[in-house]
Amino acid sequence: MAEVLFGIALRGDYLTLDPRLPSHWPEAEMDAVFAGTTLHIHISRELPPGLSVDANPATRVPRDGGKHTVRLGIPVG
Secondary structure (H helix, E strand, C coil), X not given: CHHHXXXXXXXXXXXXXXXXXXXXXXXXXXXEEXXXXXXXXXXXXXXXXXXEECCEEECCEECCCCEXXXXXXXXXX
């Protein structure tokens, strides 16, 4: 269920996010492990648009066996 809300897709050695949060949810968070990579994912309509991994701008989320903090700002609406 959370994978669908967060729009998580596995793509080789990385993940992509395409969230489908209900319009009345301002944000959502989850902790997950994918192929040995530990992620804390925070999606919010209150963050500036865009993806960051460990506070660095990113286009995708690595699956490298490490621990990462992922933040995704999505448009309001």
